Amino acid sequence: MTRVFSGVKPTGHLTLGNYLGAMRRWAAVDQHRSDALFCVVDLHALTVDHDPARVRRLSRQAASLLLAAGLDPELCTVFVQSHVDEHARLSYVLECVATDGEMRRMIQYKEKAARERERGGSVRLSLLTYPVLMAADILAYGTDEVPVGHDQTQHVELARDLAVRFNQRYGHTFVVPRATSPAVAARVMNLLEPTSKMGKSDDVGPGIVYLLDEPDVVRKKVMRAVTDSGREVVYDREERPGLANLLEILAACAGGDPAELAGKYDSYGALKKDTAEAVVEVLRPVQRRHQELCADPGYVEGVLREGAEKARGMARPTVDAAYRAIGLLPPGTATP
Numbered sequence: 001m002t003r004v005f006s007g008v009k010p011t012g013h014l015t016l017g018n019y020l021g022a023m024r025r026w027a028a029v030d031q032h033r034s035d036a037l038f039c040v041v042d043l044h045a046l047t048v049d050h051d052p053a054r055v056r057r058l059s060r061q062a063a064s065l066l067l068a069a070g071l072d073p074e075l076c077t078v079f080v081q082s083h084v085d086e087h088a089r090l091s092y093v094l095e096c097v098a099t100d101g102e103m104r105r106m107i108q109y110k111e112k113a114a115r116e117r118e119r120g121g122s123v124r125l126s127l128l129t130y131p132v133l134m135a136a137d138i139l140a141y142g143t144d145e146v147p148v149g150h151d152q153t154q155h156v157e158l159a160r161d162l163a164v165r166f167n168q169r170y171g172h173t174f175v176v177p178r179a180t181s182p183a184v185a186a187r188v189m190n191l192l193e194p195t196s197k198m199g200k201s202d203d204v205g206p207g208i209v210y211l212l213d214e215p216d217v218v219r220k221k222v223m224r225a226v227t228d229s230g231r232e233v234v235y236d237r238e239e240r241p242g243l244a245n246l247l248e249i250l251a252a253c254a255g256g257d258p259a260e261l262a263g264k265y266d267s268y269g270a271l272k273k274d275t276a277e278a279v280v281e282v283l284r285p286v287q288r289r290h291q292e293l294c295a296d297p298g299y300v301e302g303v304l305r306e307g308a309e310k311a312r313g314m315a316r317p318t319v320d321a322a323y324r325a326i327g328l329l330p331p332g333t334a335t336p
Contacts, residue, residue, distance in 0.1 A: 002034040003034065003037075003141060003175070004034040005138055005141050005146060008041065010040055010058035011050070011055075014210065015198050015208050015210055017189075018211070019069060020188055021188055024069060025147060026038055027070030031072060031075040031076040036077070038066055038076060039080065040081060042082050043082050046126060047126040048112070049121060060297075063300055064293045065212075067289070069286055077310050079304055080304055084311045085312075086136075086312065086316055089319050089323075091133040093323065094132045102161070103132070106131050106158070109127060134158075135155070135162050139177070140318055140319055142174070142175040142318055144177060145177065146159070146178070147180050148180075151187070153181070163175070163176045164176055173322050173325050190208060191207040191208070191209070191245070194245045206224065207226075215284075219276040219277075223276060225242065247261050250275040253279055
């Protein structure tokens with residue numbers, strides 16, 4: 001059976017983009033057709049300045065929202081990254097295979113490092129090396145497919161490169177994974193800046209729809225969405241990014257093709273109204289289930305505990321094999 005791995009980073013509240021671009025597909029498709037693992041990648045949240053209490057709070061919230069979105073512990077493995085030591089164990093081994101040049105070519109590193117410097121802060125070494133940790137997340141489980149947004153495909157390519165290089169140098173150890181992404185709404189854009197992704201770590205909230213936003217808040221944000229010059233409703237991602245974003249969101253929430261949906265509207269206002277209502281309806285069952293899970297924290301804790309135990313058992317043989325292959329002495333080996 002195909003092995004699938006993906007995760008969410010608890011650096012902010014999860015957004016509509018996280019749901020439409022990833023979580024909904026995980027629940028509707030991936031957990032049913034594959035041996036799937038879904039992870040709250042909390043170690044990745046430590047690569048920039050952070051509040052420890054907030055990371056813990058957002059990690060719990062992210063786990064609850066994954067379950068609220070429809071992930072079923074009977075069908076897939078849901079866990080927290082830091083609860084499985086094999087991620088960190090394998091990351092260092094892969095750092096010994098990766099190169100400095102590869103790390104510095106990562107687009108997200110360049111962008112995030114530039115933002116840190118603009119703010120007058122220092123750039124943590126972990127920000128440079130975290131794509132290797134991401135590679136470890138993937139390779140530890142013999143992953144075949146990694147469902148990710150377009151902005152993460154470069155990191156999956158790095159995981160592929162490291163797997164191939166390791167296998168060639170030290171013997172076949174890792175499955176070489178591939179990135180997959182849905183065709184529509186794979187990258188939901190910020191409502192106020194439609195050329196930028198709707199990221200949960202953004203400082204500006206009015207253009208971001210969060211999964212736990214109240215319905216009236218959702219409506220207000222969508223109705224204030226930036227559109228484009230002109231009056232005709234057309235689908236053109238390059239020339240009309242604001243309209244294209246709304247049409248893609250509507251298509252993802254209510255069904256249909258963005259270009260065909262454009263032909264049904266003769267005003268921006270009508271499009272925004274229908275898009276807002278479609279988003280509210282899509283989020284309604286997620287929010288209801290999240291409230292139920294918050295009332296039963298012991299259930300979520302149990303899911304994460306059992307998920308970590310299962311994930312640990314799946315990852316350990318591969319990581320142990322990588323340690324042996326690269327030349328490390330197994331524990332308990334008698335010395336001559």
